Amino acid sequence: MTARPEIEAVTARIRERSRASRETYLGRLDEAAGQAVHRSVLSCGNLAHGFAACGPTDKAALAGDRVANIGIITAYNDMLSAHQPFEPFPNLIKEAAREAGGVAQVAGGVPAMCDGVTQGQPGMELSLFSRDVIAMSAAIGLSHNMFDAAVYLGVCDKIVPGLVTAALTFGHLPAIFIPAGPMTSGLPNDEKARIRQLYAEGKVDRAALLEAESKSYHGPGTCTFYGTANSNQMLMEIMGLHTPGSSFINPNTPLRDALTKEAAKRALAITALGNDYTPAGRMIDERSIVNGVVGLNATGGSTNHTMHLITMAAAAGIQLTWNDIAEISEHVPLIARVYPNGLADVNHFHAAGGMGFLIRELLDDGYLHEDVRTVWGEGLRPYAIEAKLADDGTVARLPAPAASGDAKVLATAAKPFQTSGGLKVLSGNLGRSIIKVSAVKPEHRVIEAPALIFHSQEEMQAAFKAGRLERDFIAVIRFQGPKANGMPELHKLTPALGVLQDRGYRIALVTDGRMSGASGKVPAAIHVTPEALDGGMIGKLREGDLMRLDAEKGTLEALVDDAELAARDSAEADLSGNQYGMGRELFAGFRALAGRADQGAAVF
Known part of the structure; x- marks a missing residue:
């Protein structure tokens, strides 16, 4: 199914504007991909350093050139709720890789700062720049040239855009983003906002404010309002960088772990060593970027992405502009209401049908390019699903619900909350x-x-x-x-x-x-x-x-x-x-x- 003429027109304009820069980018990507298994270009001394700390089995596998190695780039730290759940992920990924006949190594860590902690503080003046530091840090980790694919563990504000920039800079490598999921629902966001206003007026004290904030931000996982962090997760799924249905599953659950292991195995399946080679830089094209902009507007997502999407696209030689974003917004309906655009949080959004319902609605009404490549294969239609835990502990996928579970949270494209985007x-x-x-x-x-x-x-x-x-x-x-x-x-x-x-x-x-x-x-x-x-x-x-x-x-x-x-x-x-x-x-x-x-x- 083709997208609506208005969406096709914007995409064509981006493609034409980007023709020279995209061709240059793809030429560099092909040059890097032409080196075959990347460890094969390393000297024996280089390679020995690269697997010196591995166990005997992984060391033997990496000594050859026919076993795929996943590089893990992680934003783990245990001070931030959204990134604390990543602590066990590297071991889950390594276990899954071995089960699939591959290897995984932590290639590097990147910083992860929280705008919620630094709001109004001097540290906030480093926040936007942390995106570019993250891209550079990930590049350092991947520069060892030991890897056939990369998986990226990151959630919040600048972290995901920085990681995407790195993934597209190393676009000859397949890339899968593995989310940690949102914390369970706490104090409703509108009640939190009410207490903040009362505190600003001097009507409640600091103890009452801290109690409300602590009830809102109360456990592991992403904050539950629809800010940049959760906009990131929406983008990764609608752009095909997540496995289907994985964005908003809560941390520390069997389904979350099953999705993590599945993503690691899928990363091995799409390396150049197999028959389904999916380099990130070719997979993400003008259509993928436009799908991201459509999703941002259809959900009333973060304004930060009017900058981040431009930077991410540029890393793949694609020239996106504010005019493109504005024109898409005029044609795309708002069909999700999640705080601050409504009273619901992202757990309510997920329960109402979530990403699967959203993607199906946008696909069926021609707002998305269906004929894109994703980490799951050809086409975006496989993302119009709901992920469940199968009896054997693996991931099962069912069609997205036919109707919204809550019409105040998720509307249809035919009867949107408003006819233009957010x-x-x-x-x-x-x-x-x-x-x-x-x-x-x-x-x-x-x-x-x-x-x-x-x-x-x-x-x-x-x-x-x-x-x-x-x-x-x-x-x-x-x-x-x-x-x-x-x-x-x-x-x-x-x-x-x-x-x-x-x-x-x-x-x-x-x-x-x-x-x-x-x-x-x-x-x-x-x-x-x-x-x-x-x-x-x-x-x-x-x-x-x-x-x-x-x-x-x-x-x-x-x-x-x-x-x-x-x-x-x-x-x-x-x-x-x-x-x-x-x-x-x-x-x-x-x-x-x-x-x-x-x-x-x-x-x-």
Whole structure:
């Protein structure tokens, strides 16, 4: 089944735009793949170092050139709930590999930081750059050239995009992503948000806030709201990098372990040593990237992916733009409501039919390219399933439910929650920006109000606590872009802005920083580009300038004469405090090299 003409048109445009860069990429991929079994190019000394620590059986297998070896790239650490479940995965993968006649080695570890821990803290200024560090770290692990395929253990915000960038850089190797799954449901997300707002108003104390947060984030696994981490898992499945049905199975369950072992065996089956060679760089093409963008919009996913998808695609020689994302959003219906786009969490989403139901609906109505390659084989239709545990402990797959288990969480493509997707590009005399509209009520999508200017989120919080924000306004938080301070998320502002909106004030946020997948009910024009430090017009705004954010028409403008705006001197900000502390001094080169948000904000 072919995709709708509108989807085909965007795909064709991306393909044509990417023709030269994609051909160059595929030529390099073929050159790397032409080396056959990669250990065969190593000298005896090289190879001896590569298997010195292995047991006798694995050492004997690796000494030849006919046994496939899986490289495991892991983001395990036991401080972060989403990555703690990965601790036993390498042994499960090694066991499965031996059962299938192969070998697996941990090729390397990559950092995994949590935006939830670093929100409002200096460490958040390393967050976006950690994506590129992760890609580089994975590249170091795979550079030993010992491997016939790679499996990637990662879940959260920047980790998966960094790992995908690495997987496509090493695109001659098959790649399978193995998720850990979401934690079980705790305190409902809307109740957590309510307590946060009460704390911001001074109506509950820190002990009550910590109790609510601890009941929400209470065990191993991914946070249960639909932020960047769970958007990552959706993307990996809809792009065919997961095995079917594996995204949202809870950690430490028999089905989770069965899926992990199955993925390891599948990685061995698709190496160049067999008959189903599936190099990641050929498997992921323009159609796969478009499927990811469709999924992002159909689920109201994370705004971070308006940068990450561009960087991931570029690693495979594919040139994706914000215009492509915006055009797809206009044609793709929103059919999932998961917090902050609704009250449900990802466990409710999975129980209502989950990825299998979502993929089938989008396929049947022509919103996805069905004729793609995946780690499972030809075509995306095998992903329209529900994974179960078979009696023998392996994975069984059943057709996705015919009807949604909860129409408030998962709708059909024919009767969606809204006819367009969850993301929108705003343009105007301030440049371009992204807004997540799926969580914003229609009555809050058009705001005209004077600007209040801040150069940090702490400044705005202080103004809120002092009672100076009891009015209609558009908060402009600038000098928060990649070049200025690493583009931190500004979620510390969310409770205060939510309080003010609930009090009846007409408010919005405009920033060259980020708000990410948890962007909520307050209209927020984020990723404004060019950023203030890069000559962007956001740096020329003055206190009291009338501004208009129109998420319906897709515009963001200062209602100031264009000639006057252009003639103004750009504001300056003291960024000296952002240059050191918590490792920030080590990232001066990254800040200098960082690209624009609409180009992925990468340093390479």
